[in-house]
Amino acid sequence: MWFWLWPWFRSGLARHSLRRASVLDAGRMAAIHAEGFAIGWSREEFEQMILERAVADVLVSQAPFGHVVTGFAISRVVADESELLSIALDTEVRGLGLSPALLDRHMGHAAQAGARTMFLEVAEDNGAAVALYRQAGFAEIGRRKGYYPGTPGAARRDALTMQADLGRFDPTPRFG
Numbered sequence: 001m002w003f004w005l006w007p008w009f010r011s012g013l014a015r016h017s018l019r020r021a022s023v024l025d026a027g028r029m030a031a032i033h034a035e036g037f038a039i040g041w042s043r044e045e046f047e048q049m050i051l052e053r054a055v056a057d058v059l060v061s062q063a064p065f066g067h068v069v070t071g072f073a074i075s076r077v078v079a080d081e082s083e084l085l086s087i088a089l090d091t092e093v094r095g096l097g098l099s100p101a102l103l104d105r106h107m108g109h110a111a112q113a114g115a116r117t118m119f120l121e122v123a124e125d126n127g128a129a130v131a132l133y134r135q136a137g138f139a140e141i142g143r144r145k146g147y148y149p150g151t152p153g154a155a156r157r158d159a160l161t162m163q164a165d166l167g168r169f170d171p172t173p174r175f176g
């Protein structure tokens with residue numbers, strides 16, 4: 001959808017920033033999610049998760065005529081555990097090295113919400129995501145054989161369960 005901005009993002013002229021998500025971002029989050037996953041989540045589902053106090057952050061990119069939400073991370077925090085529900089970037093800004101900063105900020109916000117650890121599940125063959133998670137300190141703690149369907153005609157794919165310690169983040173609640 002934002003493909004016409006691709007040369008601008010790639011040129012390095014675009015500036016990127018991170019901020020907390022609000023319900024107003026739910027539409028863009030749903031659009032980015034739909035690009036990254038076979039089964040998309042609707043705007044209403046994102047709105048509901050944010051209203052239910054999910055920890056949610058967005059990547060915002062400067063575009064020629066304003067600012068565009070180009071990525072997000074969203075987690076649920078229960079007691080001292082958090083679960084990364086989803087992280088995704090718009091295809092136009094993938095491969096620019098922006099995802100580590102988004103995930104790092106997001107893990108910090110989960111720590112501020114009281115989480116001491118973060119869990120996630122990822123398809124074993126999702127190379128970019130697995131590399132991102134390992135760099136961020138996640139380690140494999142389990143595997144679900146054949147958990148994800150493959151493309152039609154292909155074998156099912158294993159899911160890796162990963163966990164990271166959030167002890168390195170300052171747990172003091174802050175705004176922003």
Ligand SMILES: CC(C)(COP(=O)(O)OP(=O)(O)OC[C@H]1O[C@@H](n2cnc3c(N)ncnc32)[C@H](O)[C@@H]1OP(=O)(O)O)[C@@H](O)C(=O)NCCC(=O)NCCS
Nearest residue numbers: 036087088089094095096097098099122127128129131132
């Ligand atoms: C996962 C995602 C957020 C990563 O963002 P990205 O901008 O594509 O990632 P980056 O380009 O910063 O790459 C992250 C790392 O993975 C590496 N990488 C990229 N593709 C890879 C691949 N196919 N295999 C192995 N490593 C890969 C990169 O080299 C980079 O490592 P480096 O920093 O040492 O160079 C993005 O690809 C995305 O939105 N994917 C669709 C949604 C998704 O799958 N989310 C995760 C669900 S669990």
